[in-house]
Every structure is written in structure tokens, then in C-alpha cells.
Amino acid sequence: xxxxxxxxxxxxxxxxxxxxxxxxxxxxxxxTWHHVESLEKIDVDAxxxxxxxxxxxxxxFPLYWYSAPAGLxxxxxxxxxxxxxxxxxxxxxxxxxFGLVVTTGMPLKDFQVGGTEGMSLDQIMTPYRxxxxxxxxIIMPIFTVAQFWYQTEPQQxxxxxxxxxxxxxxxxxSLNNRQDWFEHELTKFVSRLxxxxxxxxxLVLETFREQIEDLDQLNDTLKMIKKGEDDNLE
Numbered sequence: 001x002x003x004x005x006x007x008x009x010x011x012x013x014x015x016x017x018x019x020x021x022x023x024x025x026x027x028x029x030x031x032t033w034h035h036v037e038s039l040e041k042i043d044v045d046a047x048x049x050x051x052x053x054x055x056x057x058x059x060x061f062p063l064y065w066y067s068a069p070a071g072l073x074x075x076x077x078x079x080x081x082x083x084x085x086x087x088x089x090x091x092x093x094x095x096x097x098f099g100l101v102v103t104t105g106m107p108l109k110d111f112q113v114g115g116t117e118g119m120s121l122d123q124i125m126t127p128y129r130x131x132x133x134x135x136x137x138i139i140m141p142i143f144t145v146a147q148f149w150y151q152t153e154p155q156q157x158x159x160x161x162x163x164x165x166x167x168x169x170x171x172x173x174s175l176n177n178r179q180d181w182f183e184h185e186l187t188k189f190v191s192r193l194x195x196x197x198x199x200x201x202x203l204v205l206e207t208f209r210e211q212i213e214d215l216d217q218l219n220d221t222l223k224m225i226k227k228g229e230d231d232n233l234e
Contacts, residue, residue, distance in 0.1 A: 002030040003167050004054035005101075008061040008072035010037055017103050017148040021060070024160045028168050036075040047079040052092060057137070058167070059128060060101035066124050080131070091136045097171055098132040099140040100125055101163070108146045140171055 005025060012018050012035060025031050034050065036042075051057060061068040084092050102121060110116040111124070121142055122129075132139050143166045151159065165173070169181040 001055045001168055001170070002032070002053055003028075003056040003058065004032050004034060004050055005058045005060055005167070006072070006075070007033060007035045008037065008059070008069045008075070009035070010069050010071060012037065015062070017062070017145060020148065020156070020160075021101070021145070021163060024163050025167060028164055031167055037069075037071040039075075042075060042078045044079055044081075047075075048084060048092070051079075051096075054096060056097040056099065056140075056168070056171075057093070058099040058101055061103070063102055063104040063106075063121075063124075067127075076131075085131075085135050093132075094136040096137050097140055098129075098135075098137040099143060099166065100128055101143045101145065101166070103145040103148065105147060108144060138171070140166075141173075 007018065007022075009015055009018050022033055025033055032050065032054070059068065059072065061072055064070075067073070081087075083090070102125065104111075106116070111119065111121050113119070117124075121144060125142060129139055143163065145159065145163075148156075148159075164185075165178070165181055170177045
């Protein structure tokens with residue numbers, strides 16, 4: 001799967017959050033980091049080619065007055081012309097997955113009924129989700145990074161893994177898809193180790209696989225019990 005991350009940030013070199021996310025994205029397979037403010041000129045044909053090649057398209061930006069920075073708005077207005085998105089019933093983005101990564105300096109509790117903002121980020125991001133719907137894309141849940149600089153090291157490590165999964169884990173975020181992703185990433189990690197470290201890491205990988213098999217057997221047992229209960233109700 002190929003992922004295109006369309007990043008908008010007017011001062012990206014001064015952003016610890018974006019630096020962290022970019023480093024998290026670097027080792028991932030088939031991921032393109034595309035910073036729109038760094039483009040000297042927007043080549044529409046080149047941008048269309050990038051979009052067509054991607055299976056998952058992510059808009060990533062800091063929240064600026066309940067929207068994205070002006071750079072993303074300009075990029076969308078220039079690149080996402082009517083004829084490309086839906087003109088003449090040609091949906092060039094149809095069935096591609098669409099995600100939003102939104103960073104904010106405010107805590108998530110502010111974005112809810114009764115909070116400071118009084119509305120959710122889902123509501124605030126409605127225009128982008130409406131665009132994706134018009135383009136017949138598959139809309140993923142929003143990925144929010146709130147108050148990155150206040151996070152502890154364990155919280156940042158969890159954020160790194162969650163962000164990497166958001167980038168290229170198979171959608172939806174089911175237990176099986178999570179297991180497949182972790183197994184794939186662990187296998188890649190083990191392959192890069194020295195022979196001695198690889199032997200020890202393989203033990204961890206085998207334990208992980210055994211736990212997955214145990215979970216699968218448990219799920220099968222639960223399904224059989226559920227089916228038995230349903231049959232008794234008929």
C-alpha cells in the first residue's frame with residue numbers, strides 16, 4: 001500500500017511535533033512525505049500523478065482557527081479541480097482512503113460538548129470530510145496529536161506507534177489488522193539485527209505469534225458459544 005502524506009505547516013522547521021512525526025514516517029514502507037509550503041511551484045500534473053499513485057491520502061496540519069493553514073487551502077484550490085475530483089463522472093480519487101492528522105496545542109477535552117470549544121474535531125473538520133465524500137473516498141477516523149510538548153516519553157512512544165499504524169496499517173483498525181501490522185513490523189525489525197541479537201529477537205517474535213494463535217483459538221471458541229446461544233433462542 002502506498003501512502004501520501006500531504007503536510008501543511010508554514011514554519012515546519014520550528015515545529016517539534018512535525019519533526020517527530022516526520023522521523024516516525026521515515027522508516028515506513030511506501031510512504032511519501034509531501035510538504036506543500038516547500039514547493040517552489042505547484043505542478044498540477046505532478047501532484048495529480050502523486051495522488052493517483054497513492055492508496056491512502058492523508059492531510060496533516062496544525063489547527064489554525066478551526067481549519068488548516070493557508071498553504072493547504074491554496075494547494076487544494078490549485079490541485080483539486082472539479083474535472084479531476086468528479087467531473088464527467090470521472091472520480092480519480094474513488095476508493096482511496098482519506099485520513100486527517102490534526103495537531104493542536106489545546107487538550108482534547110476542550111473539543112467536546114461542555115468544553116472550551118463546544119464542538120468536536122469531527123464537526124470542525126466537516127469541510128475536509130465533505131470533500132472526501134464528494135470524491136467517493138473511504139473516510140478514516142481523525143488522528144489527533146494534542147499538546148505534544150507536554151507528553152511524557154512513554155506517551156510519545158505510544159504516539160509514534162499509533163501514528164505509524166495510521167500511516168500504513170490496513171483499514172479498518174481491527175484486532176486482526178493490528179496483529180498483522182505488528183507481526184510485519186517486528187519481522188522487519190528482527191531482519192536488521194546482528195546474528196546474536198536476531199536469535200533473541202526471534203524468541204520474542206515467536207512468542208508474539210503464539211499469543212496470536214491463542215487469541216484466534218479463543219475467538220473461535222467464543223463464536224461457537226455465541227452460535228450455540230443463538231440456536232437455543234430460535
